[in-house]
Structures are given as C-alpha cells and as structure tokens.
Amino acid sequence: MSDAFLTLAQLDEGLTCFVIPRRREDGSHNGLQLQRLKDKCGNRANASSEVMLIDAQGQRLGEPGRGITTIIEMVHQTRLDAATAPVALMRQALVEALHHCQQRHAFGQPLARQPLMQQVLADLALEVEAGIALCLRIARQFDDAVADDEARPLARLAPAIAKYWHNRRSPGLLAEAMECLGGNGYIEEHLMARLYREAPVNAIWEGSGNVLCLDVLRTLARYPQAGEALMAELSAAGGQHHEYDTALAAFEHSRLLQEPEEAQARQLVQSLAVLWQAALLIQHAPQPVADAFCATRLSGGIPGASGVSGLPRGMSSAQILSRVLP
Numbered sequence: 001m002s003d004a005f006l007t008l009a010q011l012d013e014g015l016t017c018f019v020i021p022r023r024r025e026d027g028s029h030n031g032l033q034l035q036r037l038k039d040k041c042g043n044r045a046n047a048s049s050e051v052m053l054i055d056a057q058g059q060r061l062g063e064p065g066r067g068i069t070t071i072i073e074m075v076h077q078t079r080l081d082a083a084t085a086p087v088a089l090m091r092q093a094l095v096e097a098l099h100h101c102q103q104r105h106a107f108g109q110p111l112a113r114q115p116l117m118q119q120v121l122a123d124l125a126l127e128v129e130a131g132i133a134l135c136l137r138i139a140r141q142f143d144d145a146v147a148d149d150e151a152r153p154l155a156r157l158a159p160a161i162a163k164y165w166h167n168r169r170s171p172g173l174l175a176e177a178m179e180c181l182g183g184n185g186y187i188e189e190h191l192m193a194r195l196y197r198e199a200p201v202n203a204i205w206e207g208s209g210n211v212l213c214l215d216v217l218r219t220l221a222r223y224p225q226a227g228e229a230l231m232a233e234l235s236a237a238g239g240q241h242h243e244y245d246t247a248l249a250a251f252e253h254s255r256l257l258q259e260p261e262e263a264q265a266r267q268l269v270q271s272l273a274v275l276w277q278a279a280l281l282i283q284h285a286p287q288p289v290a291d292a293f294c295a296t297r298l299s300g301g302i303p304g305a306s307g308v309s310g311l312p313r314g315m316s317s318a319q320i321l322s323r324v325l326p
C-alpha cells in the first residue's frame with residue numbers, strides 16, 4: 001500500500017538496503033509481484049502480502065554491505081510507533097467502556113456508579129495514563145536526540161522498553177474493556193472486537209517481545225550511558241513516594257540489573273518500564289493517580305489491567321475517573 005519499500009538484497013559486499021518505488025520513473029508499474037494477500041487475525045485495513053521482485057528497479061540506500069544498519073534506522077522509528085499504537089488502542093477501548101458504563105443501568109444505577117465497576121474502570125484508566133506518559137516522554141527523547149548526541153543512547157533504548165511493555169498490557173486490557181460492555185462488546189458490529197484483534201500485531205512486528213528484550217540487554221551492554229541516563233531519571237523521582245522508593249531500591253540491588261541474564265530479560269524490561277511509568281506519574285500526575293499506580297503495580301508484583309485486583313481498601317477511584325470522564 002506504500003509508494004516505496006525499503007528492501008534488503010545481497011551484493012558481493014553483503015546485505016545492502018534498497019528503496020524500491022511502486023512505480024518506475026516513466027510511471028509504469030515496477031517489478032513488484034504480489035503472490036497472495038495474507039489472511040490476518042486483524043489489521044485488515046493494512047494489506048500484507050508475499051511479494052516477488054522481478055526486474056524491479058531500486059536505488060541503493062546507505063553503504064553496500066551495511067544494509068542491516070541502514071534499515072535499523074527506519075525500524076527504530078517505527079518501533080516508537082509500535083510502542084505508541086497499543087496505548088492508543090487501550091485509550092480508545094477505555095473511552096468506549098466509560099461511555100457504555102455511564103449509559104447502561106444495571107441493579108438500579110449506571111454501571112459507572114457501581115463500586116466494583118469503578119475499580120475496573122479506574123484500573124484501566126491508570127494503565128492508559130501511565131502508557132501515555134511513557135509514550136510522550138520517549139517522543140521527547142527522540143526530539144532531543146536530533147540535535148543532542150548525549151540524548152541518543154536513551155532514545156535508542158527507550159522504544160524497545162515501551163514497545164515490549166505496552167504490548168504485553170494491551171491485549172489483557174482490551175479484553176477487560178470489552179467485558180465492560182457485556183455481550184454487546186463481543187458482537188462484531190461493535191468496535192471492541194476490531195480493537196481486540198488488532199492488539200497482538202504491535203507486539204509481533206518491528207521485533208517481537210523476546211527479541212526486544214534481548215535488544216535491551218544488548219543496548220545496555222553496548223551503550224552503558226543509556227542505562228545510566230534511565231537510572232538517573234528514575235532516581236530523580238525518588239524521595240516522594242514510599243512504595244516507589246522501596247521498589248526502586250530493590251531493583252537497583254537486584255541481580256536483574258547487576259548481572260543481567262538472557263533468561264531474565266523480560267523481568268528486567270518489565271521492571272524498567274513500570275518503574276519509569278511510576279516515576280513519570282509521581283512527577284507529572286495528580287497525587288491520587290501516582291498513589292494508585294504505585295499501590296497496584298509496585299507492591300507485590302504487577303497486577304492490574306489484565307487481571308484486576310483493584311485499589312487498596314480506602315483508596316478512592318473517583319479522582320482517577322474524574323480525569324477521564326467528561
């Protein structure tokens with residue numbers, strides 16, 4: 001569906017990147033032959049196909065033999081997109097769930113006023129707010145990295161962390177949001193089914209979960225400044241929240257960080273992501289939001305969103321929901 005495609009091909013020097021335009025300069029179709037369209041689980045508005053290149057014209061991009069390095073520049077950008085898209089899906093699902101729960105009356109009052117449903121909605125809202133905060137923070141790092149060499153290592157590390165974690169969270173959150181609509185949520189005419197089918201693709205393309213976590217390990221080893229910059233940012237949010245300080249101290253002294261191992265790479269990336277989200281909410285969100293996030297995500301593992309355990313007794317969901325309700 002694009003006007004040009006970045007493609008790798010073998011030269012004597014090794015894998016090399018080429019730009020293949022859809023049309024030749026004279027306007028005729030380039031030698032791109034679609035073998036078949038893929039029948040996908042979701043993401044159907046975006047065609048995917050098996051393709052053959054026969055007498056296709058292209059232009060070399062980057063140095064011969066440096067194709068992977070060249071194409072990774074693009075992948076790095078699209079990873080930011082695949083880290084942001086799941087948050088957009090989650091936000092849309094939250095809006096749908098909130099709207100439905102405000103209109104639908106069950107047991108004498110709107111669902112949105114039922115205490116147990118308020119817990120679920122507040123939990124979804126927390127996850128969305130944390131995801132948006134992390135996306136915007138990383139987008140700023142990308143902007144900074146254009147002119148500032150020192151910002152580049154963290155800009156390299158950050159999308160992999162966010163892409164991994166947001167895509168672990170989105171399918172569970174979408175299922176929970178779908179359930180807020182009851183039976184209507186499961187009906188194909190409604191938007192929820194489409195959102196739900198869309199969710200897994202962002203985890204798979206542009207580097208699937210394990211590959212991303214291994215990439216984080218490699219980046220931390222190759223560019224120690226990236227890890228140092230992130231840890232400095234996490235430390236800067238310290239001293240304001242007991243649960244956060246305890247979780248950060250435990251992480252700093254853990255073997256996950258001190259002696260990272262391939263088999264534990266998911267735990268490492270998950271910890272970095274959730275601590276970073278918590279740090280951003282402590283610094284930029286109203287206190288009840290940061291309190292609820294830390295209480296539900298940092299104490300005793302990571303519940304919430306995909307297996308809601310709810311806010312601690314006495315903690316109100318009202319202030320969290322007031323930020324997302326019109």
Ligand SMILES: Cc1cc2nc3c(=O)[nH]c(=O)nc-3n(C[C@H](O)[C@H](O)[C@H](O)COP(=O)(O)OP(=O)(O)OC[C@H]3O[C@@H](n4cnc5c(N)ncnc54)[C@H](O)[C@@H]3O)c2cc1C
Pocket residue numbers: 040043048201204205206207208209210211214
């Ligand atoms: C809709 C769609 C569109 C796509 N569009 C494009 C496109 O335009 N261009 C393009 O180049 N690609 C595209 N892809 C391909 C996509 O990037 C790959 O499918 C994806 O990166 C996973 O690679 P793979 O399919 O080879 O899986 P594999 O590499 O076989 O991975 C399978 C599983 O093994 C895990 N794994 C792999 N290595 C390790 C390891 N060392 N340790 C532990 N676990 C590991 C992975 O995380 C994954 O869970 C598209 C895919 C989809 C679904």
